[in-house]
Amino acid sequence: MKFVLLFTLLTIILISAPSIYGEELKINIIYTGALEGELEPCGCSPQSDFGGLARFSGFLNDHSDSLLPYILIDAGNFLAAESPQGRLKADAMIKSFAILKYDAVALLPDEDAVADDFVNPLLKKQSVPTVSFGPYAKETAVIKKDLLDINVSVDPEDCPDGKLNILLTNHPVSAASGIPGWDVIISSSGETMEEPLQVDNTLILSGYPKGEKFGVLTLKVNQTGEVLSSRHEWVPLGNEIDEDKRVRKILDDYDVKVARFYKESLKPLPGTTYLGVSGCVECHQPFIESWEKTRHAHAYESLEEVGKESDPECIICHVIGFGEKGGFFSMEATPELANVQCEACHGLNREHIEDFSKMRPISESVCLKCHTRANSPEFEYQKYVDKIKHE
Ligand code: HEC
Ligand code: HEC
Ligand code: HEC
Ligand code: HEC
Incomplete structure (x- = not known):
């Protein structure tokens, strides 16, 4: 009897559903912002081992059934600072965006970022839909998803009726909340938010810095783009996620290019500034024995284990004096200065040999200097000093 009742109820719900919800459309807005050239996390600490474009793409592939219908948007600030390595990153970033099939990527003015005239041809070549104030792209793109028109723009004025309107901005959330009329505003200022901020009828979001998590805003809307209800979720990109092999290949190619740049374009800066452990050994043997038991003594190996020993951005904290006169340059040129040695902490002072004070x-x-929040989120001075104390 109970079963029959249940069955009847279910049937009624199923049959009546389309008529009740017929007007309603569901759309997931999957978004990033403030990626800042982060292709993948450094892996310096398990606590910060989140993010990366290969994982992101892998996740979307594996979960597309539950995420569809979705649009994928980047709110800007996806470039690293201007430098030769920053340009290699931009190239890898944009190739990955193409595989991820972003529906819109905002290219917003930012002084530090890799130059627009380098980035725009890459975006064009990879057919990555771009919204921008620059001469190369339009400010606004209209994305059609099922019966819905989604207006994605970087222009705060371009907010038409009858569409779902999404503004992409690099203004901080506080400033974005003063812009009227939009259904959704996504900031790429790099601020972290637990939940979207609602101001009048506008939902304000902020892309998670460096893409450690991506956001999913689920909207129920009617066909004129009016938002009926919303739900928001952060999805952390942990190392349990299977990577997209196509994006992994791009990241591996990037590593090869960085290694080539390092080998061909960087030069050691001659000088005899650092002594290295071998310069302290004759007078401080016991300290060297205690240092050898710490992870500092194996910091370069850690890079070799993950294939990043030819990436200047990694080497800098895993050796002494990289980029300085007489500092580490490479395993061939300066093997005695690899790893985090005595002078990384005690400073560089050759006069010490004459004046021991x-x-x-x-x-x-x-x-x-090295135990930054990003690379060593667990760092607490006393706890960490206790671990490396010379005994
Ligand atoms: C700003 C300094 C800094 C930079 C830059 C840096 N690291 Fe590290 N790395 C650290 C510190 C500090 C630790 C130790 C963190 C801890 O245990 O609290 C570490 C630890 C590691 C470890 C050991 C992790 C483990 O648990 O065994 C690996 C591997 C590593 N880094 C790889 C990299 C790679 C790859 C890059 C470049 C993409 C990089 N690092 C860039 C400072 C840095
Ligand atoms: C020629 C011998 C000699 C060499 C080489 C030498 N030291 Fe020393 N160092 C000493 C002496 C002697 C003292 C004073 C010991 C004391 O006060 O007990 C000292 C003291 C120190 C102190 C303690 C200073 C203080 O203010 O308490 C540190 C740190 C130190 N040395 C680090 C180093 C480092 C790092 C190197 C290698 C770059 C190095 N020393 C090379 C002989 C040397
Ligand atoms: C030149 C950069 C640099 C400096 C300066 C530095 N560290 Fe480190 N530290 C590292 C790196 C890199 C690692 C990771 C080594 C590895 O496993 O590859 C590390 C690892 C450690 C670890 C091991 C973490 C663990 O959980 O086992 C401790 C503890 C530590 N550092 C303490 C300190 C303290 C305390 C200072 C300051 C007195 C300091 N470090 C200064 C780069 C640095
Ligand atoms: C990660 C940072 C770090 C590194 C690397 C490091 N030290 Fe130290 N060292 C310290 C700290 C912190 C102290 C003070 C606390 C202590 O005595 O352990 C110290 C103290 C000393 C002292 C003075 C001890 C005293 O009793 O006054 C000497 C000498 C010294 N270190 C030599 C060395 C030598 C030689 C090396 C390289 C083999 C080295 N240290 C590597 C952090 C470091």
């Missing part, structure tokens, strides 16, 4: 005092700021 001259060595810089250790303080927290010495560690923070």
Whole structure:
């Protein structure tokens, strides 16, 4: 009896559903912003091992059934700072965007970023739909998804009736919340938000810095783009996610290009500034034994294990004096300066050999140069000093 009742109820719900919800359309807005050239996380700490475009693409492939219908948007600030390596990153980034099939990517003015006249031809070549104030693209794109017209723009004025309107901006959330009329505003200022901020009828979001998580805003809308209800979710990109092999190949190609750039374009800066462990050994043997038991003594190996020993952006914290006169340059040129050695903490002072009192005092700021929040989120000075103390 109960079953019959249940069955009847279910049938009624199923049959009546289209008429009740016929006007309603569902759309997932999947978004990033403030990727800042982050192709993949460095893996310096399990606590910060989130994000990466190969994982992102892998996740979307594996979950497209539950995510469809969706549009994929980047709210801007996806470039690294201007440098030769920044340009290699931009290239890899945009090739990955093409595989991910972004529906719209905002290219917003940012002084530090790789130049527009380098980036725009790449976006064009890879057919990545771009919205921008620049001469190369339009400010607005209209994306058609099923019966819905979605107006995605970087122009705060371009907010027509009858569409679902999404504004992409690099203004901070506080400034974005003063822009009227939009259904959704996505900021790429790099601020973190737990939940969307609702101001009048506008939902304001902010792309998670460096893409450690991506956002999914689920909207129920009617055909004129009016938002009936919304739900938001952050999806963290942890290392359990299967990578998209096509994006992985792009990232591996990037590593090869970086290694080539490092080998062909960078030059060691001669000088005899750093002594290295071998310069301290004759007088401080016991300290060297205790140092050898710490992870600092194997910091370069860690890069080799993940195939990043030829990436200047990684080497810098895993050796002494990279980029300085007489500092580490390469395993061939300066093997004695690999790893985080004595002078990384005690400072560089050759005069110490004549005047033993001259060595810089250790303080927290010495560690923070490398133990940044991004690379060492667990860092606490006392806890960490206890682990490396010379005994
Ligand atoms: C700003 C300094 C800094 C930069 C840049 C840096 N690292 Fe690190 N790395 C660290 C620190 C500090 C740790 C130790 C973190 C901890 O345990 O708290 C670490 C640890 C690691 C480890 C060991 C992780 C483990 O648990 O065994 C690996 C691997 C690593 N880094 C790879 C990289 C790669 C690859 C890059 C470049 C993409 C990079 N690092 C760039 C500072 C840096
Ligand atoms: C020629 C011998 C000699 C060499 C080489 C040498 N030191 Fe020293 N160092 C000493 C002596 C002696 C002292 C004073 C010991 C004491 O006060 O107990 C000292 C003291 C220190 C101190 C403590 C300073 C203080 O203010 O308490 C540090 C740190 C130090 N050395 C680091 C180094 C480092 C790092 C190197 C290698 C770059 C190095 N030393 C090379 C002989 C040497
Ligand atoms: C030149 C950069 C640099 C400086 C300066 C530096 N570290 Fe590190 N530290 C690293 C790197 C890189 C690692 C990771 C080594 C690895 O496993 O590859 C690390 C690892 C560690 C670890 C091991 C973490 C663990 O959980 O086992 C401790 C502890 C640590 N550092 C403490 C300190 C302290 C305390 C200072 C300051 C007095 C300091 N470090 C200064 C780069 C640095
Ligand atoms: C990760 C940072 C770090 C590195 C690398 C490091 N030290 Fe130290 N060292 C310290 C700290 C912190 C102290 C003070 C606390 C202590 O005595 O352990 C110290 C103290 C010392 C002292 C003075 C001890 C005293 O009793 O006054 C000497 C000498 C010294 N270190 C030598 C070395 C030598 C030689 C190396 C390289 C083999 C080295 N240190 C590598 C952090 C470091």
